[in-house]
Amino acid sequence: MSYDYVEKCFSILQYIPSHVREYFCNHVGCTLQPKSLECYGIAMMVDVSGYSNLASNLAQRGSIGPELLSNSMNGYLDKMIKIILSYKGDLVKFAGDAIVICWTIDDINKYQYIMQEEYEEIKLALLLNTVRCSLQLLAELSKYTVEIDNLKIDLSIHIGLGLGSIFNVHVGGYPGRWEHFISGGAVNQVASILDFAKAGQLAMSVQFYKQFVKLFTNPNIDISNHQKGAIIMEATIKNVKLIFFQKSIFSKLPNIENLIELKQVEPPQLDKERNFFNNLSQSYYLYNIWKEYINEGALSKIESGTKNLIKFSELRRITTVFVKISNIRFENSNDLSLAQESLDAVQRALVLQEGILRQFLIDDKGAIILIYFGLPPLSHENDAQVGIEAALEICKNMKRVNDNFTIGVGTGMTWVGGIGNEDRADYSVVGDSVNMAARLMMKAEKNTILCDEETYKLTKEIISYKSIGTLQVKGKSKSIAAYQPVNSSVMPIHLPKITTEIELIGREKEIEKIENLLVSYSTLCEGRTLLVQGVEGLGLMPLAELLIKEAKKNKINVW
Incomplete structure (x- = not known):
């Protein structure tokens, strides 16, 4: 197989979740189709406090701001990712200020011939592994201060854990973009309790805690029960000693080291990866499958020769569109078809208006689709107009397949760049306007669109609006003006394919x-x-x- 495709596979490896990589390696020749793969597992969310504040402050420093933010955050995320991977977690999503991770037992069938007691031991070992990972994250990253000249901002984390059924979901299609996300009972548990934990705390679901206490003969853990059902734990010296060194754990799980490896696993060497791809003779197949799971902004940078996307950063005016679909919960098999049809409705609009699909996420409150306008190679001089036109088109398409959605749109200067480290990375957009679009999505009435004042000012000569007045939104001390686009006063713009010269816009x-x-x-x-x-x-x-x-x-x- 071509050496070129071996290198291409390796160039995108860090942008692909472990599940996606392993699934297509184990199912060579499998075509891209919507699928929902159920398994048992543990879901974790790590929420970073102080990230948006740091981004907003550094954005005021002009052209040097993106580089400072990139260096600061990636140093922090590097430590976090290394800890997660050392406990064999699959980092599924970089979701705004949060990271979504899971540990799963994917092939339950291979355990059908062992005793139920042994299977329960494996599940307990997986649980213990995630608690240890959580406590190490809290111990090392809960008090992390970023100091740049006279700027001093504290970063911290809080964590949520849940267990049960997990669905590895694949949706996508024309024009070629596919998304992988996790959903199910474990994810819903975490989403519902995460905010109960304060900085430096771990929130466990009731289901998780009931299994957790089985590890101990006489539980003597420092915990507090939240009134809504979450069990809160901190990385106290007592808890760390108990979780890492308590003898009763090893008596209950005598084969713990064999059940799950807890030692740091070094990332594979380049030569080893090359041999892996060559032996499979599937480099061409794997690259063309894997790349469909990477957003077009990141992929264009990688394919144009950017050697290290993590070090790339810039300030760009971006229009952000958030779509919330409240009735997708993955409680039964029908949710897969509804998720696929909803994404189709979005992607049909993006083909016409040239937006970049960033993410598909799901939790206990429904699904969220995130889209950007203004990222090369699909930047335009009128991205605010393009974004509103796309939102109107999505609204029209969505009503044919789903009658329970809201859309938020925001425009502003943002930080754009690579986040993560050499083992797991993503291409992200951070800024106040991104947060604003998310807040407006939550405030919009059913089946309607709300946009911020900046988007309105840039498009009011072309788009007809209804003023909503002012709204109080999370993160803002003062009320903000909101507008509901009704229709376009001109024919919708269907844009020609943009060339690489679009990089010069801005x-x-x-x-x-x-x-x-x-x-x-x-x-x-x-x-x-x-x-x-x-x-x-x-x-x-x-x-x-x-x-x-x-x-x-x-x-x-x-x-």
């Missing part, structure tokens, strides 16, 4: 400097030195190509 100041320099040289013969610098991935090559193209157009020699 670079008007840099382009003006280049043009002035060339005009000065060609008319006054005044030489100048132009220094273009920045970290890898900031779009320097498109600017250099523009400089060369314009110079040749003005008959200036280029070497």
Whole structure:
């Protein structure tokens, strides 16, 4: 198999959840189809406090802000990811300020010939593993201070744990984008209790705690019961000693080291990965399957030669669209078809309006689909208009398949870049306007759209709106203005496919400097030195190509 595709597989490996990688390695030749794979497992959510505050403060520092934020957050996330992977967790999603992880027993059939007691031991070992992971995360990352010049911001985490049925869900299709997410009882438990935990605390569901206490002969754990059913634990010295060193655990689980490996697992070496792909002779197949699970913004950067997307960061004006579908819960098999039909309704609009599907998430309150307008290679000069047009199109499409949704739209300057580390990473957008779109989605009435004031100002000459007045939303001390788009006063814009030159949108100041320099040289013969610098991935090559193209157009020699 082509060495090129071995390298391509390796280049996207860190952006793919373990389940997706392993599923298609174990089912070579399997085509992409909607599926819901049920298993037993434990779901964890780690919520980071202080992330949005840090992003907002650093955004005010201009062009240096993205690099500072990237370095600060990725140092923090690097520690977190290494701990999670050392306990063999599958990091499923980077979901805003939170991370979704799971531990599963996927192939239950292979345990059908062992005794029930042995199977219960395996489940208890899995549970113990996740509690140890949680306590190590809390001990090492609950008090983490970021200091940059005179700026000092504390980062912290709180964690939720639930167990039971987990569905590994795959949905997608035309134009080729697929999404994997987890749902089911374990996920719903975590989503319902996560906010009961304060910074530095772990919240367990009642179902999780009932199994947890089976590990001890005489439980003597420092816990507190929340009035709504969550059991709260902290990484106290007493709890750490009990969970990691209590002898009764080893008497109950004498084969703990064989049941589940708790030691740090080093990431595979490049040569080992190459041999793996070569032996399967499926590099071409795997790459073309796996890449469908990566959003187009990240994939375009990777395929254009960005060597380390984690170090890439920039400020961009982005229009964010959140779609909430309240009646998808994955309580029965019908939810798969409803999730697929709802995503189809969204993707049909994105084909016309060229938006980037970022994520499909699900919890106890329903499903959320996240979309961006303004990310290369699909940036436009009028992304706010494109975003509203897409929201109206989604609204029209969705009413044919689902009558229980809301949509929120926000526009503003955001931080865009790679997050994570060399083992697990993603391509994210962070900013106040992203949070605002999410808040407006929650405030919108059934089957309607709400947008923020910035989106309204940029599109009010083209889109007809109904003023909603002011709303009080989470995270804002003052009420904010909200508007409901009714329809477009012009024909909806169906955009042509964008070329890679779209990377230059949002670079008007840099382009003006280049043009002035060339005009000065060609008319006054005044030489100048132009220094273009920045970290890898900031779009320097498109600017250099523009400089060369314009110079040749003005008959200036280029070497």
